[in-house]
Amino acid sequence: MSYFIADHVAKSYDGRQIIEDITIQVEKGELVALLGVSGIGKTTLFNILSGLETPDEGQVLLKGEVVTSQTGYASYMQQKDLLLPYKKVIDNVSLPLILKDISKKQAREQAQIHFEHFGLKGMEYKYPHQLSGGMRQRAALLRSYLFSSKLMLLDEPFSALDAITKHQIHDWYLEIVEQMQTTSLFITHDIDEAILLADKIYIMSGIPGRITKVFDLKSGKHQGCKLTTNDFTTSEQFITYKKQILQAIQ
Template identity: 40%
Template sequence: MYKPALQFQNVSFAYEKEKLPILQNFHFHINEGEFVSIIGHSGSGKSTLFKLITGLEQPADGIIFLHNQQKSHRLGQVGYMPQQDLLLPWRTIVENAALPLEIKGVHKQKAHSQVLALLDEFGLKGVENSFPSALSGGMRQRVSFLRTILSGSQILLLDEPFSALDAITRLTMQEWLLAQWQKRKETILFITHDVNEALFLSDRIFIFTETPTSKLEEFEVPLKRPRVLKDLNMPAVIELKDHLVDVLRARVKV
């Protein structure tokens, strides 16, 4: 039986200077352990949705539930990984990864021990005393994801985390992320502009198709798990990809 990890019920939201609301009587839910992607054109509301989930913004109306509990104060309740890794250049890799633990009051030595125990699993063994400037883009994103994991949340929001990487590194990081998710089974909500990326990673894909939005258009990915990149060549996946691209193009104003 599926248990909801995140629910929006009748949520409405508008920025003060905007005439139209972004969300209006909006309904949305994600189940525990799901990997869900959201795609949509720029300005459609994807980042607004993340701000509401994290608690950086509050709805004008409606209720947001985390694990079936109404949460009006959500700051620190979910893990967030932004597009940029935001690693502090003056802190080593261990010190950067340990930051969420230190913020929670974990003693520095204990926090570092927890990080060191995970470095090999995250492909960071041997660079623990390096500074971010010495790492590749892919390795920096591994540190960022480790830091997100150590936030302690079972709901992780990933906002286009691989968009700045080159094509090959991006594919490698997608495979790596799937392996980590399948091992840990956190609930992941992933924002991307890349339809192939959404198809490869996700159980379900949601699209913002209108503003204001009351409900996202939903598509189930016709792939079993575990999966490999070559599975994207399956006829059913290609057909869904073409449809998703058509839906997105119909909403883009040139």
């Protein structure tokens, strides 16, 4: 059985069906993308997967156990970094630990261990306004990781960044995923980003939103392509994936 499963999930509001018969499977250590246009229910699905909302049909499972409507098993990072401007970076990222009744001193110590891995060494006692956009995003990702390292749900985590910073963050994030062995499911509208980062891409389309196609990229990427270089984004394999995905979306 897969590590994390959304099993035939459906949700409606005020008699309007938002998502229908959604099934997604994520293996341990995988980076999986949910790709689709705005307004088809991706965020609604993430609210269900994180336990913030209850589906009308279907269930959510983690390691074979039903976790439908339960919170706390997954971290959920939204588009904005939502760092508190009046708190130092170390206190922003250690907030999930404090909410788990860990003392401020211990929370800081546990968070401090990860600052170098997340490229934030030396930024611990600065305030969010003193950080670049990329640094703020790294801090938000570290905060999400400290909330739950089992599963990370990321809602367009890099959409606010400029193209150059986004490229740098993509390279860095692939390294972090490999080092920390995290399991992630992320929403994106960016086809290139989905191909570059994901082991598997679920295409979501239609009204109500449904999964209409699944692309398993892992085997193709392992055929000599280096994900963290421009070579991959201009390779034949990348262009083939992009054409297939564009056709699936259209």
